[in-house]
Amino acid sequence: MFDGVKAMTKGLGVTFKALFEPRDTISYPEKRREYSPRFRGKHMLAKDADGHELCVGCGLCEAVCPAHAIRVVAAAAPEGKPVSWTNRYSVDYEVDLIRCIFCGMCEEACPTNAVRLTPFNELAASNRLDMIADKEELLHPPVKK
């Protein structure tokens, strides 16, 4: 019996000690963790200072993507409406966030620095289709980079 009391005291001792130690968990979503600047979350398509899309639809991200998660359809930029900084832009740009492995190679391959992986990582949906981010969604990211 003495052995049992000793063991319980030891065990509770650990518990009570931990009560007064600093916490490892945070109360998400009220508090959020700070990530490393290299963190790779959801994609975004960037614009330049004049509001022109940087993406020219070259498809290099599509080529380099090991998970085949990206689809790019390019076209000649519409005249009169300055969408792109050059004569070509992407009409369609889709990232399948279920397939994506967040390796960041698209970001690395992008010759115009249009594709960026933001720190945003709250990826959840009740529907598979909602997990495919289209161009509109990527142009208006919740967190910019």
Place this chain on the structure above:
Amino acid sequence: MIRLTIDGQEITVPEGTMIVDAAAKLGVDVPIYCYHQALGPLGACRMCLVEVEKMPKLATACTTAVSEGMVVRSKGPAVDKGRRGVLEFLLINHPLDCPVCDKGGECYLQDYTFEYGPGGGRFQEPKIQKVKDGPINEFVLVDQERCVLCQRCVRFMGEYVGEGQLLLEGRGVETVVTTVDQVPATSQFTGNVIDLCPVGALLSAPYHHKGRPWNIEREESVCPHCPVGCTSKVTAREGHVIRMEGRPIPDREWGWLCDRGRFGYDFGYHPERLLASRVQGNETSAALATRQVGEWLKTTVEQHGGSSVGVIVGGMHTTEEAYQLKRFATEVIGTEKLAISRSEAGYLPRALNGTFEDIKKADTVLLLGTDPYDAVPVVHLKLRERLLRYPALKVIGIGPTALTRDTLPGQDVITAPEQSAVVMALAMATQRPDDAQVKTLIHDLGSFRPQGVLPEMLTQLGAQLLRADHLVCLWDGLEPAMGMVLAVLADLREKPTPMLPTFGPGNWRGWERGGFSAHFEDLTRILEEARDGVIKTLLVFGADLLEEYPDRSLVQAAFERLDHVVVEGLRPPVDSTQVDALLPGAGWAEVYGTYINMEARLQVAMASVQPPGQARPVKTYLNTWAHILGRPLNWEEDWDPFDDDSGDLLPIETRHVEIEPLTTPPTTDAGMTLVIGSLIWEKGEPSEILLPRVPEFPGRINPQEAEELGLGTEPGRISVSQGDTHLVVGVSLDSRIPVGVLWIPQGVLGVNRLGKGPVQLSLAKEEVTA
């Protein structure tokens, strides 16, 4: 033969071979921009530098011919330094805009820069700005900044095609490729410069920004539009055909395509494309329509027997589909009434058929009614190449219009319409008057003398025909009697006399292989039996008889009398009021199949995309109908059109051609005669990309005639009348058309309302034009 060493490997090649070709035989890759085997050496780009022992400096492998005992090194520090330097120079003014360039990923400038180029340039000054995405014509864009001035395009158009519509303008760094006088290039072959351009300077306008090598699928195919059957590659992306490229085949084809074939690939997405089945004009589901047609077939066969059903094949169907149709017709329906939709009445037996190899050996080319540039453009290029290699090539045109042209000069024997066969027979008779077959041919002609052809001309022509060492005949198939004359000619000559039929449809030989009759008489007989009520149900697969058959009134009468007209195809026929069921079919690039071209060569076209909408392959329809008729077909035994012994050429059948006396042609008075010709732009499925180039004035008339009509010197619209039929057609002025002849290509809407023969012309009234 010369022995030399390249990179330590010995090789023996014929004298005059360039180092680059010898190296290619060994599998040693020497980078090239300007050199192309079809165009010959130039040495403009300096990219192919190699080290040759005993030569003081690096030598260009594409302009240095091999010599005995030569030792070549294609690698090594000296070569690397040379190539690095050349690339640094080539890239000085290059915009480096690979992300927006269509060539990105399949560009030799990219590839060689990665392999041999410098890490960066040392040139600090701003780059020279030039025209970007400027037009060469409707189909080809030029980006002068990306050009490396290899001159392949300029030399191809100028030397090879013979239509020098591209040129280099300016000096030094300001040199640019442009069109002569900034006028859009009008040649039929401009698209080839896209394939030839090693960098992103010449681009396809319809393919602009559409794909990248990693998101497209390329399948080997065959161009379906004309009987040349050019080897091609189809580019598809996300289930859409977006590009057509040439597919070179070593030692046989350069992979040239004409613009009609290269840019006419979008017919599958034409707004008129049949996507849903229609029964009695109402759209319905595929299952209902197929079952309805099956019921009709069942009733017809039960009530009138199998031979009350006729089957006609046309369009772009493959050899295999024709075979499936043939099996269905004979085994399920029990009819032998099978025919191919033809526009020309002539037939050429397989035994007389030559190949394109013969053009490479020809010393005399006979153009019988056909102008290859208009009818089968790539054959024109093959003839051009023969002319470049063998400048003594004799070209003789025999027909109602001049058939030689500036790019293929020769002698023209202009006969009255429908008299070419007689002229040929009489010409042969001048040389061999005692030959039994020739005697038979001219037996009924008596003292007939062809109009406009002098007796000396006949003698001269006869002598040329019989003396030529390698005579190649290209025949348009318009005069059926010519078939006999050609058979006699082949018998008379001991030397090779290959014939190439330039008439369509593209795959008629294939359908013949599949079991259909290619004889025009059989098609006519089916239509006549339909008109007379013997045939009750007509299945038309792929063909638009109203447009293709030369006598529209017969087709109209047949359609009116028939109980059921079932048409399967890519688009509805020109007039579908008499059609009971319209079934959408899967076409070229949507089904796998074999096409057999004018050489009788079998070529496989792969499927690239899925058929859209309700469109489905022939077999699907046949299976359903076979089930309804209670005789399901067993497809287990796979049929292959290839023959074990003759490989990719059809087996040569010995076929006896019955020689009958030619009938004396009626002497036409001095009026106007309609001649139906062949123009590739007016044939086949309509394409939206091609619209700007489809001629607005497809008819042709002599300028003198136009003057008399009051057309002046400009192309315009005229009204053509024959009896009660009137037709308004756009005509352009062409001095190659003799006075008294109106030339209209087959396929111009409604021309088959008119028959061959005399017509009256008048200026079209303004309101008709509008």
